[in-house]
Amino acid sequence: MALLNIVTYPDPFLKTTTRPVKDINGDLQQLINDMAETMYAAPGIGLAATQVGIDLSLLIYDIAPRENGTDLRVLINPRIIEAEGDVVSENEGCLSVPDYTADVKRSERVLVECVDREGRPQRIEVDDMHSIVLQHEIDHLNGVLFIDRISSLKRGLYKRRIQKKAREKK
Numbered sequence: 001m002a003l004l005n006i007v008t009y010p011d012p013f014l015k016t017t018t019r020p021v022k023d024i025n026g027d028l029q030q031l032i033n034d035m036a037e038t039m040y041a042a043p044g045i046g047l048a049a050t051q052v053g054i055d056l057s058l059l060i061y062d063i064a065p066r067e068n069g070t071d072l073r074v075l076i077n078p079r080i081i082e083a084e085g086d087v088v089s090e091n092e093g094c095l096s097v098p099d100y101t102a103d104v105k106r107s108e109r110v111l112v113e114c115v116d117r118e119g120r121p122q123r124i125e126v127d128d129m130h131s132i133v134l135q136h137e138i139d140h141l142n143g144v145l146f147i148d149r150i151s152s153l154k155r156g157l158y159k160r161r162i163q164k165k166a167r168e169k170k
């Protein structure tokens with residue numbers, strides 16, 4: 001297993017639209033294992049392949065309370081096929097958007113089609129936190145960050161803060 005580098009904003013790779021996974025082979029299983037190690041080490045509750053520089057439609061997440069151990073979920077080629085209701089996701093954050101959180105409008109409930117890491121087709125209907133995490137990670141696979149879903153004013157403030165930090169590092 002290996003820790004992968006997490007791509008952070010404003011890296012343009014985060015805008016990549018991913019390709020469907022065609023072959024669930026040993027390389028893909030290795031990538032999933034490495035992504036899981038990276039996510040747990042960060043620590044984070046979700047990670048999309050785009051965030052580690054891979055343009056494949058693959059995401060992982062684990063929203064189980066840590067004291068209960070781990071419950072890794074792997075979604076390959078996920079698609080939201082139904083979305084219902086509106087909810088404000090409070091203080092949403094992202095490993096690719098360091099030191100920032102914001103409230104984001106999300107759907108309350110989503111129905112997602114995907115395949116699991118064994119290649120079995122799955123349909124997952126979720127609400128609450130589970131629904132928000134899936135929407136956030138599927139956004140990544142379409143090149144969308146949560147800061148693309150907030151006002152341009154707020155996004156602009158964050159962008160300037162990041163640019164200032166980058167200048168200070170030099």
Ligand code: CO
Nearest residue numbers: 093094095096
């Ligand atoms: Co994210």
